[in-house]
Amino acid sequence: MATEQKHSTYLSEAESRLRQLSTEKLRLAVAFLAYLQETEENEVTEKVLLNIPDFAQSFREIEQNEDKLENTASNQIASDEEVWQAYLASKQKWQEVYRRLADS
Incomplete structure (x- = not known):
């Protein structure tokens, strides 16, 4: 439960900060978030595959x-x-x- 609340708090803070960015900075932030997501997915995939x-x-x-x-x-x-x-x-x-x- 505590981790869900932290997650929700981080999401709210991120949304608040994103709303204050210029369009160009927002575009950069979205690209960075996409990079982080892809990296995380690749790490999970790699761990699963290496366990085979x-x-x-x-x-x-x-x-x-x-x-x-x-x-x-x-x-x-x-x-x-x-x-x-x-x-x-x-x-x-x-x-x-x-x-x-x-x-x-």
């Missing part, structure tokens, strides 16, 4: 595979079968990540 067993390792493997594909010479063309197999491997890894996320 082997998520970090799976993610690193996927990134390494993508890096390998990006770093191939432009004159080297993979066969359709190689591309298809790489796609299937990547898809399977992401499905495993999604399954683990859903199970957590």
Whole structure:
């Protein structure tokens, strides 16, 4: 209950201060608030994902595979079968990540 009251007090104070700002400063404040919100959401997402067993390792493997594909010479063309197999491997890894996320 006390935290809800503090939260409400902070919201009231923030609203009061925001109403006193010029349009330009208000725009800046809104951008900063959006940044803070996004940062908080990313932190929560990161904590949830890192709690999934082997998520970090799976993610690193996927990134390494993508890096390998990006770093191939432009004159080297993979066969359709190689591309298809790489796609299937990547898809399977992401499905495993999604399954683990859903199970957590």
